[in-house]
Amino acid sequence: MTALIAVVMALAAISAIGVVLSPQTIYSALSLVVTVTMISVLFLLLNAQFLFAVQLIIYAGAVMVLFVFIIALLNPEAEDRPALDYRAMIGLAAVAAVTILVFVTARNGITYGSGGFRGQQVGAASNPYHTFAFGADAVNAAGNVQTVAGQLFTTYLLPFEITSLLLLVAAIGAVYLTRRTKEAA
């Protein structure tokens, strides 16, 4: 199972890099489809079947169709990109190095205490404060949809409501910035 998760994650990361690097917009969009699908598979592997379905329907389905449709409509030319100069290379290398360092130290259970970095045996590094409320068994017993709904309308009720306000603002902004005015026409 862990190996499978690793494979899915790697595919998601590779296709995400593809989104950024491919010169043709349509390839970027198709890479994004792969990324989104892989993330939905991750949900499935983590016992969140409902989120898997939602992710697939909304993102891989609806949103990506819109993307591809707009790309087909606008038919953009292949991008004329400047070659990577040394400054960009240094920046990329630095970000990659820090990211790898953080994740490798964390993966190997090295913790950072008062005496600097301390090595630990792999596996013994599990956090003393790692308490997730939802094990797979509990979720499956209650039902996926019920669990999501229960959370959505209790703990995350306020964020859920703020989202509606956020979407309204975004809609108003889109209308305002693209609206044709009498002066402009």
Next chain:
Amino acid sequence: MLAQAVPIVPLVTPSAKDLLGLLPELILGGGFVVLMLLDLVVPARRRAWLAAFAFLFIAASFGACMWGWFDSGSGRALYFGSIAYDKYAMFINAVLLISAALVVIISPQYLNRRGLHYGEYYALILAATTGMMLLAGAMSLMVIFLAIELLSVSLYILSGFSRHEERSQEAALKYLLLGGFASGFLLFGMALVYGETGHTQLQQIEAALRVSTNVDPLLLAGVILIFIGLAFKASLVPFHTWTPDVYQGAPTSVTTFMSVATKVAAFAVMVRVFTYTFPAVYAHWQAIVFLVAIASMLVGNIAALTQTSVKRMLAYSGIAQAGYILIGVAVSPSEPLGTIGVLYYLAAYAVTNIGAFAVITVMAGRGEDLDSYAGLRGLAYRRPYVAAAMGLFLLSLGGFPPTAGFFGKFFVFAAAIKSGQTSLALWGIATSAVSVFYYLRVALLMYQRPAADQPEYQWSRSTFGGSAVLLATTAGTLVLGILVTLVYSAAAAAQGALLPVAAG
């Protein structure tokens, strides 16, 4: 076979008391929707009515805040620990609402002159303020993120409000792209903190961190990424590069609003998250916050020296001011004066900076914004009171007694010295000395006779609203500089009741 559906969380609904605690935000959020509807029925020539309605909503929300401040039932987290109903949030809300009200009053005149008077403006100001107020009370990583997005999206639109002007478009796009990037950092940091602690509510995160002995590098990475995301909103060095361009490109009334309100909201949440939720790992984030504070003070003040645009100068000055405010966050979490200093500084900065920006908003002539230093030359001979007020605001920004800015700086430096971070206070004092140069340069310019061959800038006449705002900000700057105990005691009360700590 269907398994018996058992909800794994007891389904309790939030009580009506939760709604009452959220009243200031509800009034303003509702006002946002109502204003959009009113925009349909108000005739285009009467759009100033919308400003009046917006002002009424802000006043009502302010009233609700006052009620919340004196309500004995405050001091608890609402909506399952998602948002705080405490005096700290009410203090910040009051500062935000006063800022928003002042901006709304000076807007109609300015927008009419620029030909930008659309109803969306007031609705978006209310939406942004709602987001900022939610941020001030946010007790959950989810609410923090969504509130930041709410205020950011509103401000992206507002900074591009002058749609047909290239500089405004550039400002909006730059702000949108960099802001989206910063939000990515913030979200990634939140994901790491959630992954380490298993919680999104600050109360539980704080409790989880308190019992842990070892610190996982992933947690530290998360804490730092959250700091980066918030530092971007507060325009701290090295996440400040967008600030001068956006401040210059956005319509001046929008710049007035976002230069103050965004900073207030960002620091409000930074204090709650860093000083009161992550104190257990203070030793790990302290150095970074120190460096960012020093870098902001240095870069902001030195870059401001070379500017010739008032808006850019005030942008860099804002970066430097953010550095001073950050001192209050960087001092030890066990030192309450740090938080009190931040609150006092934010209140002082709000009135002073709105005053300074209000001068260039109200005095802006038809067409071109009042932006270059040359445009201020000789202001004192044509508009003596306005020039005197501007002089006072500049002195306050520079930190001269007896103005608001002096005591803001005094409290954060005192907190730094009290918690043994004398070097930080010294950096602050040295860079303040530098800042006096560019503030006074502008002040002196106003009192210089214009050169004979140079035409004077065509300043507008200040309207009743503009004069009222200048009068209010002048009074505020002096009150905060003379009747110090008034706001200090309020700030101390706000600090004393701050969640998640006060709840225990």
